[in-house]
Amino acid sequence: MNTTATAIPFTILDQWRPTTLNATLLADRVFVSAEVLSVATKWESKPEGFCCGGICLPNNKGEAVVTRQGIDLAGFAELIGRPLAVDIDERVAALGVSAQDRGAALGLLEAPDFTLPDLAGEPHSMSQFRGRKLLLAAFSSW
Amino acid sequence: MYDELREFGFAVLAVAFDKDPEDVRPWIELAEPSYPCVIDSRHVVADLYNMVNVPTILWIDEQGRIVRPNDVAFGDNTWQHITHLDAAPHARALRAWVRGEASAFSAEKVRSLQKLPTPADQLARAEFILGQWLYERGQFAAAARHFDRAGELAPHDFTIRRGTMAMRGLDPTGPDFFAMTKAWRAAGNAYYHPLSEE
Structure with a gap:
């Protein structure tokens, strides 16, 4: 295996938010610096683990995640419990939302808000219907 | 109404x-x-x-x-x-x-x-995001790989399996769709899950 790694541009999608910065690719694994991780995901690598928005999760995998090559992206995603899809050839990865977070949010029964455009490009938010009874109806042309 | x-x-x-x-x-x-x-x-x-x-x-x-x-x-x-x-x-x-x-x-x-998502469902959605991102950039073959993977992870998710058909060169309202639902039903699954039948 070629272990001489060079940093190349790689795109990380955090729930669609793209950041393209340098990463190191070794076989099918992606390694990034703490700085790149912070910019791309808002998670900070700290001695005690990974922290974001006042929440810290211990790195119980130690150097298996924070390696000499950098932070192993898949290992990090697993630690914070988020799904990760990777395309090494296209140099892009997508971080999704964990089932636990989605389930917890839906279990609160507070309808998650969103803003999307209509055919004319006019944005509509679900929250603008507060105070009325709302039928949310998903459909498609297919 | x-x-x-x-x-x-x-x-x-x-x-x-x-x-x-x-x-x-x-x-x-x-x-x-x-x-x-x-x-x-x-x-x-x-x-x-x-x-x-x-x-x-x-x-x-x-x-x-x-x-x-x-x-x-x-x-x-x-x-x-x-x-x-x-x-x-x-x-x-x-x-x-x-x-x-x-x-x-x-x-x-x-x-x-309520039906809450499983880890496989959410991984399927991450694969969908990746596929859609690649599709939007004209990387159609790479996109199809991730759409296929998403469909394998969440075979009951037809917003993925049917919703990506056109992007995979398949017909979402024709024979490809009918073949998919026929196989799904033959395996003992329902295509629609209305609350009245829960």
């Missing part, structure tokens, strides 16, 4: 899971709805609400709380010969709720009826 119920403080928000607004424009222009129809080409709402097929409806009360979780309801019986679902019971229930003649489900009941 929307126009009839408006005076009771009722609103409708329609969300189209279509990769291209032009695909759904003829449908919206034909229906000429007096309520907003937004385009969700990236299936953001499907992810937020764990929607796995269309049509999917929810009822949300004046305080923004879910009082009827994901359910299957058609606006009319145009496709009843295919779907075997009658639009009337939902229309009756909705009318009664909006007019204040009947209450919606209790929080406890809503929670018992």
Whole structure:
């Protein structure tokens, strides 16, 4: 295996938010610096683990995640419990939302808000219907 | 029905899971709805609400709380010969709720009826994001790999399996779709999951 790694541009999608910065690719694994991780995901690598928005999760995998090559992206995603899809050839990865977070949010029964455009490009938010009874109806042309 | 119920403080928000607004424009222009129809080409709402097929409806009360979780309801019986679902019971229930003649489900009941996503479902959605991102950049073959993977991870999620067919060179309203649903049903699965059958 070629272990001489060079940093190349790689795109990380955090729930669609793209950041393209340098990463190191070794076989099918992606390694990034703490700085790149912070910019791309808002998670900070700290001695005690990974922290974001006042929440810290211990790195119980130690150097298996924070390696000499950098932070192993898949290992990090697993630690914070988020799904990760990777395309090494296209140099892009997508971080999704964990089932636990989605389930917890839906279990609160507070309808998650969103803003999307209509055919004319006019944005509509679900929250603008507060105070009325709302039928949310998903459909498609297919 | 929307126009009839408006005076009771009722609103409708329609969300189209279509990769291209032009695909759904003829449908919206034909229906000429007096309520907003937004385009969700990236299936953001499907992810937020764990929607796995269309049509999917929810009822949300004046305080923004879910009082009827994901359910299957058609606006009319145009496709009843295919779907075997009658639009009337939902229309009756909705009318009664909006007019204040009947209450919606209790929080406890809503929670018992909710289906929450599994880790595989959410990984499928991450694969969908990656596939859609690649598709938007013209990387069609790479996109198809991730759409296929997403469909394997969440075979019950037809917003992925059917919703990405056109992007994989398949026909979502023709033989490819019928072959998919035939295999799905032959394996003992239902294509629609209305709450009335839960």
